[in-house]
């Protein structure tokens with residue numbers, strides 16, 4: 479039972495890296511296991527009819543390995559409650575269905591993650607949900623998009639793949655002024671760089687597949703909130719619809735989370751050096767990175783992020799063909815979807831991650847290349863990009 483006690487519950491003032499390593503689990507009282515075991519058990523013995531021995535009965539409802547992960551991620555976001563899912567999209571689906579009903583309206587980024595847009599546009603639209611895309615960096619556009627039926631504003635910041643920055647505190651005021659909730663998809667920043675709940679968000683969502691897992695070896699998602707009622711709704715649907723991670727997935731994700739602080743600093747160091755190399759490169763038309771002075775979201779990013787992350791997008795002077803050529807020539811930067819892992823990845827959003835936005839308001843430029851900067855040696859990464867652009 480010691481596994482269930484979360485340090486997040488103790489009103490800790492511990493630092494981020496300490497919480498990353500310790501929150502959610504204390505060494506097992508019986509055998510001292512320092513790491514949470516992978517509880518490969520789908521069901522748990524009862525003390526009598528209706529008498530739960532351990533707080534667990536069936537692993538869709540709860541599993542101790544998952545509980546450890548949920549406590550850890552809640553603590554990393556500074557939130558009271560965490561619910562883990564089998565993917566970021568399962569978490570997205572749970573949040574949307576818990577918070578919205580037919581006839582409700584939501585505001586989404588006009589450059590939302592392709593999978594989020596596809597779920598809302600292709601599935602939830604059929605169930606009577608309406609949405610309006612608005613630029614996350616345009617507060618007037620967000621205000622104008624809100625209607626009397628708006629129940630949620632959904633943002634990412636920085637956005638994927640254009641790295642636009644939304645002012646979380648200002649957008650939470652818009653949402654709350656309209657009796658709507660603010661959901662922040664914090665996948666790109668990770669809780670190490672940005673803490674949306676402290677800035678007024680009601681729910682934080684992660685694809686833990688990305689920086690939190692960090693090793694490109696497991697798919698998962700999480701919802702964190704301080705709102706007891708929302709958490710109860712998430713828990714109901716987590717169990718009711720069952721998009722839960724298995725104990726091995728929960729274990730891997732937690733193992734990744736423990737090193738988030740050191741990994742993120744290295745991702746940021748490497749990204750900053752690569753941005754320096756790309757700015758002014760003759761093949762590059764523009765570099766999209768919130769850490770750049772000239773980036774339209776730089777001031778807001780400086781206010782709400784501790785550093786600017788490991789994601790960089792570039793637009794190429796030579797258009798679509800030059801973008802495709804860069805992707806084809808890169809060697810150390812592996813051509814692959816996804817992001818946030820220790821290995822550097824390169825991709826063409828228009829043809830890959832964001833292909834589902836083609837022809838819509840959310841269509842991304844075809845001269846765009848997205849880099850997920852890993853934690854390899856910086857000289858090797860720069861060498862690879864130089865040859866890919868030559």
Ligand SMILES: *Cc1c(COP(=O)(O)O)cnc(C)c1O
Pocket residue numbers: 565566567568591593594634638663665666684685686687688697698699
């Ligand atoms: C990857 C991603 C998702 C979806 O998460 P999965 O784990 O792939 O289901 C949602 N939002 C953002 C910003 C993402 O990058």
